[in-house]
Amino acid sequence: MSNMQRIGLLTGGGDCPGLNAVIRAAVKTAINEYGWEVMGIEDGFEGLIQPHKARLLDLTDVRGLLPRGGTMLGSTNRANPLQYEVATDGQVRVFDVSETVLHRAREYGIEALLVIGGDGTMRIAHELMHKGLQVVGVPKTIDNDLYGTEVSVGFDTAVNTAMEALDKLHTTAESHHRVLVVEVMGRHAGWIALAAGIAGGADVILIPEIPYCLEVITAKIQQRYQSGAQFSIAVVAEGSKSLGGETVYRAERELGGVARLGGIGELVATQLRRLCQVDVRATVLGHLQRGGSPTAFDRLLATRFGMMAVHMIAQGHVGHMVALQDGHTTIVPLSEAVSCQKQVPLDSDLVRAALGLTICLDNHRQAIVAE
Ligand code: F6P
Numbered sequence: 001m002s003n004m005q006r007i008g009l010l011t012g013g014g015d016c017p018g019l020n021a022v023i024r025a026a027v028k029t030a031i032n033e034y035g036w037e038v039m040g041i042e043d044g045f046e047g048l049i050q051p052h053k054a055r056l057l058d059l060t061d062v063r064g065l066l067p068r069g070g071t072m073l074g075s076t077n078r079a080n081p082l083q084y085e086v087a088t089d090g091q092v093r094v095f096d097v098s099e100t101v102l103h104r105a106r107e108y109g110i111e112a113l114l115v116i117g118g119d120g121t122m123r124i125a126h127e128l129m130h131k132g133l134q135v136v137g138v139p140k141t142i143d144n145d146l147y148g149t150e151v152s153v154g155f156d157t158a159v160n161t162a163m164e165a166l167d168k169l170h171t172t173a174e175s176h177h178r179v180l181v182v183e184v185m186g187r188h189a190g191w192i193a194l195a196a197g198i199a200g201g202a203d204v205i206l207i208p209e210i211p212y213c214l215e216v217i218t219a220k221i222q223q224r225y226q227s228g229a230q231f232s233i234a235v236v237a238e239g240s241k242s243l244g245g246e247t248v249y250r251a252e253r254e255l256g257g258v259a260r261l262g263g264i265g266e267l268v269a270t271q272l273r274r275l276c277q278v279d280v281r282a283t284v285l286g287h288l289q290r291g292g293s294p295t296a297f298d299r300l301l302a303t304r305f306g307m308m309a310v311h312m313i314a315q316g317h318v319g320h321m322v323a324l325q326d327g328h329t330t331i332v333p334l335s336e337a338v339s340c341q342k343q344v345p346l347d348s349d350l351v352r353a354a355l356g357l358t359i360c361l362d363n364h365r366q367a368i369v370a371e
Contacts, residue, residue: 016154166200
């Protein structure tokens with residue numbers, strides 16, 4: 001790919017801290033090391049579906065970008081070109097507009113596309129690769145559920161945000177002798193809940209990987225009250241559900257999107273109030289976890305990933321995603337990255353650490369893991 005002249009760059013899916021740092025690293029590497037031009041595509045794949053949503057980026061565009069949250073290019077989690085939903089006359093029609101995307105990329109002179117995204121975006125990139133688009137992926141998601149990489153850009157900052165919230169909630173929980181239930185993001189995986197819960201000293205952590213049992217949580221809280229701890233903190237991932245229960249949704253799916261999770265924190269709080277006969281409140285951290293300035297870890301990861309992705313294009317490693325494995329940057333085929341979801345392994349040291357600290361995850365599971 002040494003005769004390359006222009007690459008494209010887009011951010012897809014939900015935003016997160018560190019996206020701008022990836023963009024900055026990629027633009028600097030492409031221009032300074034290879035002399036390429038970089039076309040920034042606006043609002044994810046929407047920018048290759050609709051006209052006039054792309055612009056050339058130069059070094060001045062990425063100045064001062066490193067500490068800024070969000071994405072200077074904009075993003076969307078509702079523009080899948082393979083199943084593009086359009087509402088007309090009260091009816092929703094679904095189109096495959098991938099040919100438009102390929103056409104637009106050619107029209108812009110984009111020879112390879114750097115796609116920064118989570119599992120949904122990587123799946124789209126993988127499909128487009130089969131249709132002839134030269135793509136390289138950079139993993140980002142606060143949920144950290146993208147397979148093939150130990151960590152994705154944005155996760156560390158989200159964990160820190162949730163941990164700081166737990167620190168603050170501790171003091172008010174203690175003053176009022178309350179149980180505080182904190183709902184964090186985590187659609188299919190409990191990485192944020194588990195990491196922030198351990199780092200923030202939670203007493204109960206509920207994750208989608210382990211269906212919970214209310215009686216077990218109640219026993220844990222009552223035991224804390226009996227032992228003199230007059231408060232408890234429970235962290236609940238939004239995708240958690242009770243044993244035999246259903247996932248809790250806040251709203252139906254909107255055009256092109258997925259159904260919105262939310263409400264499990266309030267549900268658990270209501271149930272615990274009844275069962276424990278104590279004061280219980282729920283807090284939803286929501287999109288706070290997606291905002292703010294990236295941590296040093298995320299800035300470094302984003303910089304390494306952004307640079308490496310450009311080198312991958314230069315070396316012809318298209319159809320791959322940059323990844324972190326054993327602390328080193330490496331590459332994985334996109335087919336592998338989209339092959340499954342990365343959930344918390346129940347025998348992981350993170351789970352063992354939680355159990356070792358007698359954090360309540362689920363009694364039944366605790367017995368299995370402890371064996
Ligand atoms: O980025 C992933 C995620 O944060 C999920 O945890 C959450 O369910 C979803 O995004 C919410 O996205 P939005 O509100 O932007 O549609």
